[in-house]
Amino acid sequence: MRIEFDKVEKRFGSKVALSIPAWSIESGEVLGLVGSNGAGKTTFLRLLLDLLRPNTGSIKINGRSLAVDASWRGITGSFLDRSFLIEYLTIPEYLEFVGASFGFSKKETYERLAHFESFLPISRVDSTRLLRDLSTGNAKKVGILAALFPTPELVVLDEPFANLDPPSQIRLKDILIRAAQVEHTTMIISSHDLGHVMEVCGRITLLAEGKISRDIETSPETLAELNTFFASEESASAT
């Protein structure tokens, strides 16, 4: 698994939302995508999932361009927002549907879901309740679970810790770390929560005004470096 961005630029009107001359991620890497609001994180993820098309450049997964080859969808699990859910389904119906899209039988789907029982107890969920009636936090849990339980090669998550209660945040962190260590899943996680990102991700890509400002290995000094960056950005915007 290798993802490459080559001379990628995305504009909305005359505004350049993202400009990445060259960037790549290798198999098994866990990357934290950080940056202020409007820095281009969501645009980055939407380009990666082929929900947006770049104005110039190309994005390749395993050497195949997203624009011409949709095979990446069979090895990717993702959750950016509620539009990734099918809200008129119940939790079991939705997860069974996601399983079917990966070619799993119902039995296999539930066997896989059993590994995530501590995060979302599928055996105890109200199977008559529709996703649209769930709280933001619970809906997010379902979305994250749908991205993770098929154990895809690539996982893409946008703000996975936001709206989750503290115990769920801790469990999710453990699940992501385990997926990286045991399954060697490649992950790209966008988050404003620097603490969680530091614990889960081995590499940090910092976006600022649509450009990659830092691309660094996580180390004990990284958190202080990021805090200094955001503090200076804050004081610059205040003046």
Added chain:
Amino acid sequence: MRTPSHMTSSTFLGSFGLLAKNQYKIALRSMQMQQGWFVRIVIGLMMVYSAFILLTLGFFFDRFSEELWPSLDPLTVVNRYLLAMFVSMFFVRFLFQKTPKLKIIPYLHLPIRRSSLVAFFQTSSLFSIHNFYPLLFFIPFWMIYVRESPLADNQNMWLAAVVLLIGTSHFVNLLLRAVLQRKAGVFYALMIVFMVTAFIDETSGIGLQQRISEYLFTGILSGGLVEFSLLFCTFSLVTAASTIQLTRSINNPETREEVTRVTTFAVPESWGLVGQLVRLELLLMWRNRRPRHYMLVSLLFSTMYLLFMLSNAKAFSGYTMAALLGLFASGGFALNYGQLMFGWDSEHYTALVTRNIPFKALVKAKLIVLQGSCVVLFVLSLPLFIWFRPEFVPLHFAFLFYNAGITTILVMELASRNSQAVDIGKSGGFFNYEGFSAKHWLWFIPTALPPVLFMLAMHSRPGLGLIGLATFGFISIMLTDMWTKYFAKGLQARKHTMIEGFSKGAN
């Protein structure tokens, strides 16, 4: 913290001015965001044409009434059928008129009295095209035939009665829609009661509707205060009831449709991904307000309405017009629901395109649902054709093949080019076309017109025409795999346009 008293006690007129200014801006921007120029021009031309027809009818009604009712004078004809006219216009109003409730919601947190909000939106809702276009007929008719009539003692009261009837119709619609929003089942009960009553009134020769209409308007024309008061009281009652209903609904908002009991069904796993997608489509229809109404109204058309049309031996005597019956009897659902086949998925389209779901599987599932709907509606309406018009049974068969083979393909072609989102029911009103763009109405021209024109061209040899339609349909059904590949390719090419359009949400 309390809201400052000077804010909540803002003057009634001040609130009106503020709201009017804001609504004007919204209307202006909404107009600028609307359709492309082609659609605007076509809609504009259609409106001018309709206005021309209404004005001509109003000024020269005697020529029309002489043709249809030679023994009656124009004024008697209009008085006799006035209620029926309003009932017909009410259907159009019910389907298209916008209701004020959704417009009020953004203002509820502001320091404006709720009574002022209700008063403003109830009053401004009157500025609807549905309240003005009938006047294009009634004012010229009143000028030419009512004012000049020797039988009329009070011509102005007659016109005032017509305006009151328009107002009544307006508030009945608002009231009915508000009630139906909470109790959708009432709609189907009312539809059935109305159809059965109209059927009995029409076929038994009682003519109750005509008698009431003539009593009211001939009476008013003769200066009858009792008849006018009756109308005035009805108008006042309905206006008050609608206002109370709106006030209640904003004070006790129901944020979403409550689903207390979820019914589900499974498809065999051996049907694979396509089977799961068919299930998804059926659940979408059943669990969401708007698609569900489309499904049920199609069922009502193919049974109750068709019963009404087929039992009237005078109507649809030729094959050209009967083609419309055949088209909608088995293809009503495909024509109505099908053209938004991907729009219904707009809220979760990203859930489909980021998963391992080939476009071919998605298209195939949707075609199965559309073709299946033709078969279901065909079977349901077949007994009516056999019972009332056995001579049209071959036409019904021919249109089964045509609808399943050609109509489904035509609507899918349009659906796969649609990038406008549809609100499937979270906040949408009770069944109506509010929020649908004019473009969708124009789509009926390429989908519904071809077979009618074909049967018109074949009017001297209708049997051959039907064989032709059935053959085209059959060949197209055999080519389903080819169509599937064709639509999948188109969806891939338009993927980003559709995602962008759908992400903007329903208007």
